[in-house]
């Protein structure tokens with residue numbers, strides 16, 4: 001099988017698992033204007049923006065020879081549940097005979113998840129499969145710790161761009177690891193890379209911490225969210241996202257009796273605002289805002305893809321959450337219009353507001 005996957009976040013992880021199972025892996029190019037144009041051209045007009053970018057990404061992967069695509073599923077009253085099937089049909093209409101394997105939540109449909117795992121397992125033994133899964137799981141946990149650390153220190157880099165370059169190097173270290181011993185070495189080397197960075201120290205009162213919440217694809221994929229984490233870092237803010245792959249795996253694929261995920265707590269925190277499942281990550285968005293506030297963050301940026309119903313609902317509740325929890329929240333709509341200037345101006349003004357709010361608090 002020549003396997004590909006949707007390009008989202010730290011792709012080295014998906015690549016690693018499939019490689020360890022002996023598959024030929026086609027890594028799709030990082031989404032670009034060409035990807036967006038292809039996706040927009042071949043998607044239903046009113047599909048949500050992530051659908052279109054992923055569509056474009058699949059077409060690029062198929063052009064590179066992929067015959068199978070592995071992706072995650074969706075549920076509830078949101079279109080994510082239809083993604084796989086519609087993508088498959090569009091690919092077929094374009095002449096690509098591609099199999100789309102959808103891995104859904106283990107807690108929801110164990111039988112279907114097992115069927116799909118069997119397809120990916122192929123002729124590998126169960127022992128080899130479990131070792132590959134365990135290795136990749138450990139890698140996700142480690143790499144996400146560095147991802148968080150990078151965004152925490154970025155605003156204090158002495159040499160502009162040095163932290164972004166360090167992150168590139170760290171990802172390469174993990175990309176080169178194929179055994180437990182190599183993984184340990186990658187962690188050690190990554191710590192050395194972090195420790196070698198020149199970081200300036202600032203007063204605790206001057207720290208600005210921003211949480212990013214919203215729909216998972218636009219939160220995690222920097223190529224389509226204006227590289228918002230980098231932008232905020234350059235504006236002097238520490239950043240943490242509401243979505244990390246390690247947390248997605250813990251919540252969706254690890255049986256709840258084995259591990260209690262942080263996402264469960266987050267959902268509970270948002271229950272007051274959205275009681276029922278309305279699809280996508282709406283519950284995580286509202287719960288995430290409360291959680292960030294509880295952990296002392298100064299502001300929230302809410303990313304919502306164009307034509308995303310769950311996040312549209314969330315947006316309507318945000319003024320109430322902002323008021324009740326006394327935390328500034330900026331909602332940004334992400335779509336195929338890649339002109340950044342308007343959003344950048346809004347982000348700069350939002351950070352100025354937070355900085356002034358903090359100044360007033362400490363000088364009062």
Ligand code: SF4
Nearest residue numbers: 048078079080280308
């Ligand atoms: S959460 Fe929103 S963007 Fe994601 S699939 Fe559902 S409707 Fe589309």
